Amino acid sequence: MELDKIKEKDLKMGKANQEVFSETMQALAKTDKNIIAVTSDSRGSGKLVPFGQKYPNQIVEVGIAEQNLVGVAAGLASAGKKTFAVSPACFLSARALEQIKNDVCYSDNPVTLVGISSGVSYGALGTTHHSLHDYAVLRAINNIIIVAPADNFETEQAVRLAAESDKPVYMRYGKKAMPFLNEDNKTFEFGKGRVVREGDDIAIIATGETVYPAWLAAKMLEDKHGIKATVVSMHTIKPLDVNLLKELAANGKPIITVEEHMVNGGLGEACASYLFQNGYKNTFKIVGIPDEYTVTGSQVEIFNHYGISQDGLYNICKNLLDI
Amino acid sequence: MTDKELKLKSVFLRRNLLKYIYKAKAGHTGGSLSCVDTLNVLYNRVLNVDPADFKNPDRDRYIQSKGHCVEALFVTMADRGFFPESDLETLCQYQSHYIGHPTKKVNGVEQNTGALGHGLPICVGEAIAAKLDNKTHRIFTLLGDGELPEGSNWEAFLSAAHYKLDNLYAILDYNKQQITGDNAEVMNTDSVREKLEAFGWAVKEVDGHNLEELEAALNNGPLEIGKPSFIIAHTIKGKGVSYMERNLKWHHGVPTPEQYELALSELNEAEALI
Numbered sequence: 001m002e003l004d005k006i007k008e009k010d011l012k013m014g015k016a017n018q019e020v021f022s023e024t025m026q027a028l029a030k031t032d033k034n035i036i037a038v039t040s041d042s043r044g045s046g047k048l049v050p051f052g053q054k055y056p057n058q059i060v061e062v063g064i065a066e067q068n069l070v071g072v073a074a075g076l077a078s079a080g081k082k083t084f085a086v087s088p089a090c091f092l093s094a095r096a097l098e099q100i101k102n103d104v105c106y107s108d109n110p111v112t113l114v115g116i117s118s119g120v121s122y123g124a125l126g127t128t129h130h131s132l133h134d135y136a137v138l139r140a141i142n143n144i145i146i147v148a149p150a151d152n153f154e155t156e157q158a159v160r161l162a163a164e165s166d167k168p169v170y171m172r173y174g175k176k177a178m179p180f181l182n183e184d185n186k187t188f189e190f191g192k193g194r195v196v197r198e199g200d201d202i203a204i205i206a207t208g209e210t211v212y213p214a215w216l217a218a219k220m221l222e223d224k225h226g227i228k229a230t231v232v233s234m235h236t237i238k239p240l241d242v243n244l245l246k247e248l249a250a251n252g253k254p255i256i257t258v259e260e261h262m263v264n265g266g267l268g269e270a271c272a273s274y275l276f277q278n279g280y281k282n283t284f285k286i287v288g289i290p291d292e293y294t295v296t297g298s299q300v301e302i303f304n305h306y307g308i309s310q311d312g313l314y315n316i317c318k319n320l321l322d323i
Numbered sequence: 324m325t326d327k328e329l330k331l332k333s334v335f336l337r338r339n340l341l342k343y344i345y346k347a348k349a350g351h352t353g354g355s356l357s358c359v360d361t362l363n364v365l366y367n368r369v370l371n372v373d374p375a376d377f378k379n380p381d382r383d384r385y386i387q388s389k390g391h392c393v394e395a396l397f398v399t400m401a402d403r404g405f406f407p408e409s410d411l412e413t414l415c416q417y418q419s420h421y422i423g424h425p426t427k428k429v430n431g432v433e434q435n436t437g438a439l440g441h442g443l444p445i446c447v448g449e450a451i452a453a454k455l456d457n458k459t460h461r462i463f464t465l466l467g468d469g470e471l472p473e474g475s476n477w478e479a480f481l482s483a484a485h486y487k488l489d490n491l492y493a494i495l496d497y498n499k500q501q502i503t504g505d506n507a508e509v510m511n512t513d514s515v516r517e518k519l520e521a522f523g524w525a526v527k528e529v530d531g532h533n534l535e536e537l538e539a540a541l542n543n544g545p546l547e548i549g550k551p552s553f554i555i556a557h558t559i560k561g562k563g564v565s566y567m568e569r570n571l572k573w574h575h576g577v578p579t580p581e582q583y584e585l586a587l588s589e590l591n592e593a594e595a596l597i
Binding site for chain 1: 434435436440441443444445448451452453455456474482
């Protein structure tokens with residue numbers, strides 16, 4: 001099933017999260033001249049062209065130079081600017097990793113690192129353009145909040161909170177339009193998972209753009225079998241919401257995690273680490289991209305290939321529940 | 324402070340940095356001795372900083388990109404009153420804030436550095452911020468010649484010129500040696516002046532052990548309006564101790580008791596001649 005073809009009665013369709021990022025940046029800059037975007041020839045893909053036109057003194061272009069992007073952003077943040085360093089997630093988190101580690105995190109400069117076109121958003125462009133390592137490498141760095149908002153509401157909230165954060169934030173999102181996942185649960189806080197669908201039979205903990213197929217799979221389970229799944233948007237990978245994890249694990253039912261990231265070192269391993277070390281014995285399954293050269297195709301095709309889809313997740317849940 | 328006192332200060336700082344390297348049994352001796360005159364001039368003649376009001380937003384910024392030569396920085400800052408010199412007794416000891424690279428845990432240190440090629444990009448961000456806020460303070464960084472090949476420096480050279488950051492001063496401690504050998508053998512840094520001028524910087528070459536020349540280059544406004552300033556300070560690795568000068572063994576060598584005494588006697592002789 002195409003992710004972007006959904007029935008209106010199921011969920012209200014929103015915009016691409018990067019559009020929401022741009023609009024929120026403009027809204028913030030309207031009243032705060034300290035909001036600064038730093039881009040590496042990425043204002044087009046980052047949807048920051050209108051921001052740059054409206055606020056030419058609040059955008060700094062460094063050209064295609066990601067190490068300098070993050071170093072300059074650290075200097076601006078050190079001078080009191082609310083700095084957003086915007087670059088494709090693949091380059092930002094790999095090429096500038098040492099600058100993220102030292103200039104931002106170790107030096108305690110509260111830059112927001114915005115990884116655009118993340119995960120496999122650049123589908124057919126291949127491994128050079130995929131960011132399937134970013135949670136893993138950044139989880140290993142002290143003093144950073146890692147966030148993958150799942151819908152427009154979460155994205156807007158994440159940008160607003162990041163602007164005021166006294167800690168560095170890494171935020172990543174993709175290019176596709178996202179539906180609003182739960183209009184009733186409009187609470188957002190870094191480090192607190194957001195329940196977007198409630199149920200008692202199985203828990204699906206997803207993050208970023210995988211929350212939507214998880215939601216669809218949960219609906220399918222309910223429609224076909226009356227199985228009720230809890231679906232959580234675990235938008236903050238670090239710090240992890242261990243209290244919510246405890247609640248989800250308490251009934252002993254199966255738990256699956258879903259992420260647009262390699263299975264090594266991502267959300268699933270973070271959850272497993274907590275649960276196993278704290279004595280939980282729930283059936284547990286990590287769904288993500290396996291440790292292999294990723295198949296090419298569109299984001300949706302890659303998702304389908306690895307079971308990060310309505311049907312794939314539905315089948316995984318069915319097997320775990322033995323139905 | 325008179326010019327003579329400033330010269331005496333350089334000898335004092337050399338003696339002190341050797342003392343704490345000797346005590347800690349660790350340190351980057353040769354590079355600290357080559358850049359300590361620059362630090363002396365910066366902290367005593369150039370930087371508008373107040374140890375008692377270190378966070379003043381109008382202060383000049385100094386970020387030491389060649390972070391491994393922290394001993395030169397620490398003894399200069401201690402002498403300037405940022406922290407008691409006795410703190411340096413803990414240099415590189417368990418749980419000390421005075422580790423082998425600059426950290427913000429030490430009063431007056433602007434940024435954590437140590438990995439090479441990081442200081443200049445941060446300074447570019449600081450300099451852009453100062454321009455945006457119409458502030459007149461200056462931003463200084465000290466680069467080692469061994470770190471010049473780091474690509475991030477060249478990214479930053481481009482952007483500093485692009486944004487016409489004439490509030491930014493990069494000083495190259497050009498002792499022409501690095502851990503493996505001469506720059507010329509490891510990675511050629513010849514024609515630094517031409518390279519930087521081609522990148523759009525204003526460049527001045529000085530004798531990096533001549534305090535007057537250093538002060539004149541750093542304290543009379545930008546070398547050129549609308550351009551970042553690049554000061555090539557020609558220095559000698561291990562400067563001030565005869566057996567350490569230009570001897571790679573002292574990149575991070577620690578003197579024996581006999582060598583330490585010999586170094587002190589040489590510095591005492593130099594002091595007597597000032």
